[in-house]
Amino acid sequence: MRFEQLRYLEAALRTGSFRQAAKELGVSQPTITTQVQRLEEDLGVVLVVRGAQGVLPTYAAQRLLPHAQAAIRAEDLLRQEASAIEGMKVGSVRIGTVATGNMLILPDVVKRLRDEHPNIRFEVAAGGSTMVRRGVIGGHFDLGLLIRLSMDESHEDDDRLAYSDLMSGRLVLCVPQDHRLAQVESLDVAELSGEPLIFFTKGSILRVAFEKLISGIEANVVFEADGAETAQRMVRAGVGISIANSLAPSTVSGNGVVLVPINEPWARATLSVAVRRDEQRSVVVQTLLRLIRESPNR
Structure with missing residues (x-):
């Protein structure tokens, strides 16, 4: 079992398509199909089925996918920590944000981080607060900028997130x-x-x-x-x-x-930044969080 196989599986199930997963990851569709089959052989379970709605997860895949996502995040963290030894020469950070965060917070902090570390790459997805919250919880984003209302006393998944309020x-x-x-x-x-x-x-x-x-x-x-x-x-x-x-x-x-x-x-x-609770974060994410909290636009 290799990390690439886990990435292929995660992408195929997330997009619902081997073709779309291959396009996203920059490999051929036969590569995705073959490597997922080898992963199934290695684990001894069937992970995907093809249906009218595309690639669908089996029960085994639903049980194993959170562990695969955790392994993918662990590999990303390992690589970024290794690069941090060299002074954050390379790295990436995935951000989910509402439009307000995109306009008020990110321009300043991205500029500040890239001034010091020009090889850091940012992957930013904009959408509503619900999308951002789910993306952070699911591991698709390293952090999220979202709006919370005073009536949002609790969400069922809020015990999995830690918030820092930025402005109200x-x-x-x-x-x-x-x-x-x-x-x-x-x-x-x-x-x-x-x-x-x-x-x-x-x-x-x-x-x-x-x-x-x-x-x-x-x-x-x-x-x-x-x-x-x-x-x-x-x-x-x-x-x-x-x-x-x-x-x-x-x-x-x-x-x-x-x-x-x-x-x-x-x-x-309230505009808040959200991260997964009790999770070790890469140096890049830690630095970005610090810059967000120090942003003069707050």
């Missing part, structure tokens, strides 16, 4: 400047009943917050936005009302948009 903001409603609610000083949620609303796609913490805010009233969702800037443009065009996080650079009053405070105790939003 508030949730606000974004309404067209000529809308009647643009003049209110204190929002009565009942006034949103029947109003055209701009929601966010599933996985966004803002969607969760909006659903909580309008619980119990008639919701008239007319558009689902894939990001904060898209939602702001729709509000500006008069399509409807949306919700926003004051930390996002796009959340500003003016140019056709008025921000109305949401005076709910749970409506505080």
